[in-house]
Amino acid sequence: MLIANxxxxxxxxxxxxxxxxxxxxxxxxxxxxxxxxxxxxxEAFCVGPGPxxxxxxxxxxxxxxxxxxxxxxxxxGYGFMAENARFASICADHGIVFIGPKPEVIAAMGDKATAxxxxxxxxxxxxxxxxxxxxxxxxxxxxxxxxxxxxxxxxAGGGGKGMRVVEKPEDLERSFHGASSExxxxxxxxxxxxxxxxxxxxxxxxxxxxxxxxxxxxxxxxDCSVQKPSHQKLIEEAPAPALSDKARRALHEMAIKACKHVxxxxxxxxxxxxxxxxxxxxxxNTRIQVEHPVTEMVYSVDxxxxxxxxxxxxxxxxxxxxxxxRGHAIECRINAEDASNNFAPEAGTxxxxxxxxxxxxxxxxxxxxxxxxxxxxxxxxxKIVAFGATRDAAIARMExxxxxxxxxxxxxxxxECLVILATPEFRAGNYNIGFLPRLLETQAADxxxxxxxxxx
Amino acid sequence: MSDxxxxxxxxxxxxxxxxxxxxxxxxxxxxxxxxxERIEIGRPPMRQDxxxxxxxxxLAAEPVPVRDVDVVKADLVGIFRLSRPAPVxxxxxxxxxxxAYVEALGIRNPVRSRGxxxxxxxxxxxxxxxxxxxxxxxLDRG
Numbered sequence: 066m067l068i069a070n071x072x073x074x075x076x077x078x079x080x081x082x083x084x085x086x087x088x089x090x091x092x093x094x095x096x097x098x099x100x101x102x103x104x105x106x107x108e109a110f111c112v113g114p115g116p117x118x119x120x121x122x123x124x125x126x127x128x129x130x131x132x133x134x135x136x137x138x139x140x141x142g143y144g145f146m147a148e149n150a151r152f153a154s155i156c157a158d159h160g161i162v163f164i165g166p167k168p169e170v171i172a173a174m175g176d177k178a179t180a181x182x183x184x185x186x187x188x189x190x191x192x193x194x195x196x197x198x199x200x201x202x203x204x205x206x207x208x209x210x211x212x213x214x215x216x217x218x219x220x221a222g223g224g225g226k227g228m229r230v231v232e233k234p235e236d237l238e239r240s241f242h243g244a245s246s247e248x249x250x251x252x253x254x255x256x257x258x259x260x261x262x263x264x265x266x267x268x269x270x271x272x273x274x275x276x277x278x279x280x281x282x283x284x285x286x287x288d289c290s291v292q293k294p295s296h297q298k299l300i301e302e303a304p305a306p307a308l309s310d311k312a313r314r315a316l317h318e319m320a321i322k323a324c325k326h327v328x329x330x331x332x333x334x335x336x337x338x339x340x341x342x343x344x345x346x347x348x349x350n351t352r353i354q355v356e357h358p359v360t361e362m363v364y365s366v367d368x369x370x371x372x373x374x375x376x377x378x379x380x381x382x383x384x385x386x387x388x389x390x391r392g393h394a395i396e397c398r399i400n401a402e403d404a405s406n407n408f409a410p411e412a413g414t415x416x417x418x419x420x421x422x423x424x425x426x427x428x429x430x431x432x433x434x435x436x437x438x439x440x441x442x443x444x445x446x447x448k449i450v451a452f453g454a455t456r457d458a459a460i461a462r463m464e465x466x467x468x469x470x471x472x473x474x475x476x477x478x479x480x481e482c483l484v485i486l487a488t489p490e491f492r493a494g495n496y497n498i499g500f501l502p503r504l505l506e507t508q509a510a511d512x513x514x515x516x517x518x519x520x521x
Numbered sequence: 522m523s524d525x526x527x528x529x530x531x532x533x534x535x536x537x538x539x540x541x542x543x544x545x546x547x548x549x550x551x552x553x554x555x556x557x558e559r560i561e562i563g564r565p566p567m568r569q570d571x572x573x574x575x576x577x578x579x580l581a582a583e584p585v586p587v588r589d590v591d592v593v594k595a596d597l598v599g600i601f602r603l604s605r606p607a608p609v610x611x612x613x614x615x616x617x618x619x620x621a622y623v624e625a626l627g628i629r630n631p632v633r634s635r636g637x638x639x640x641x642x643x644x645x646x647x648x649x650x651x652x653x654x655x656x657x658x659x660l661d662r663g
Contacts, residue, residue, distance in 0.1 A: 095653075095654060110598055110650075110652040110653075111598075111652040111653040111654050111655075112598060112652065112653055113653050114653075120653075125597065125598075125625065125626060126597055126598040126625075126653060128626060129597065129598040129599050129625040129626055130598045130652070132626070133598065133599060133600055133650035134650065
């Protein structure tokens with residue numbers, strides 16, 4: 066099997082393959098020549114220079130590597146090729162199994178407006194909104210019906226690009242054109258639609274597994290509401306701490322119904338916005354996610370192995386009632402970033418690295434003392450996962466593990482994670498996506514006051 | 522570098538020290554000569570870096586003339602095939618010539634000598650799977 070990724074997820078996939086007795090081929094860029102994933106795979110092929118467009122996104126070299134090494138499957142991990150329907154169909158054209166759902170499903174879920182329409186057909190709750198808007202007039206009428214504030218979103222959008230919050234009618238025209246032209250520039254697709262803005266929701270997602278025979282199970286939900294101002298997740302946990310049993314059950318049932326409706330196969334995640342017990346479908350990720358380990362810890366499954374088994378045509382072999390949730394798990398993302406400077410990514414040499422261990426701790430990482438953090442890639446260098454019989458036990462373990470961790474050479478998110486874990490809001494499980502941005506503002510204000518006191 | 526006290530006879534230690542200093546630079550080749558002993562280390566140059574290599578070699582050229590050796594590398598992933606008639610080590614090339622091709626996704630991608638020279642070494646065998654940047658030929662540009 067070819068592993069079309071780098072970093073910790075490449076190692077994670079390699080581990081699953083080794084345990085299954087599957088031989089692996091790693092790919093790497095010139096910047097990653099000394100990386101752990103290159104050393105641990107059975108074979109490794111350089112596919113281009115450091116920048117991703119010429120290496121990890123270089124489709125001809127990746128496919129050619131799979132062909133010359135005789136690979137019969139490609140695992141894309143997350144990011145890079147993971148939700149690229151064209152890549153998935155190129156694999157199929159060359160007789161290579163793409164480990165993920167069918168290309169048509171990837172394409173449908175990748176287009177946000179289509180995904181929302183399909184989910185609505187399946188009877189899944191979606192945020193009140195519109196299909197593609199063809200004019201400002203149409204947008205104005207729709208906003209009147211939905212009620213301000215509304216969100217104008219690009220159907221091809223992602224990462225906050227092509228998105229505008231509209232608080233009042235007089236801002237609508239400017240926001241409509243702004244979102245559309247930004248989306249046109251970023252994605253060569255200026256089509257936009259409208260949604261009701263839900264203020265400070267929680268981000269809750271459901272993990273699913275589906276085989277190619279129509280069998281679908283869910284593996285509970287994760288709460289990923291601790292997000293940086295850029296909407297990137299920082300801390301995730303399973304199960305979600307503040308959701309009524311009724312809402313939780315409804316969420317799981319919706320996820321299963323949605324998968325059956327789109328004839329989903331392989332591992333996937335449905336993301337929802339939760340406003341109290343009201344949950345609305347947001348989007349579906351047709352890949353393994355960064356935060357999959359928290360689910361693995363509480364359900365005792367190996368999601369990557371399941372992905373490989375499903376892709377090789379095996380049946381799930383178990384039903385929903387065979388799956389039981391046990392305990393609580395939390396993940397902290399350790400990024401090479403300066404939290405006090407808008408999480409600006411940093412590159413360089415990690416002069417000293419010591420990871421935690423002991424009961425209930427799992428560390429997924431590709432770095433070690435002396436490793437380089439190249440400037441070309443995502444700044445995540447490790448995921449620390451803590452398991453406990455209860456949520457409090459998991460938090461205590463995570464705090465202990467973070468204090469054991471030593472990373473020198475770059476700034477990391479460790480200290481910020483410790484600050485978050487100690488807040489009364491996090492302790493109580495009472496937080497939403499507005500929590501971390503507000504906490505950061507308070508911290509910045511406190512730092513400014515302290516600095517003023519020093520000079521006074 | 523703190524180990525300036527290394528005994529002059531300990532070549533391995535001096536090479537190691539030189540390599541450590543070298544990897545932190547952007548230099549392509551470094552040569553140190555002392556008491557008739559010569560240590561030269563370098564990165565295999567990419568073809569597009571030829572001018573840079575020539576410059577570095579020119580700087581290092583006094584007083585002993587240095588052979589200008591150019592390494593031709595694969596610029597994509599595929600199967601390496603020698604072109605016919607198959608080149609052999611020692612062949613003199615009068616100008617630009619197709620030496621081999623890399624077969625990828627059914628397409629033959631020629632590997633050219635990009636100028637005259639002598640084939641100093643053929644570094645891959647016909648039929649080898651090669652990756653990006655794999656050294657294929659060493660050409661002595663004289």
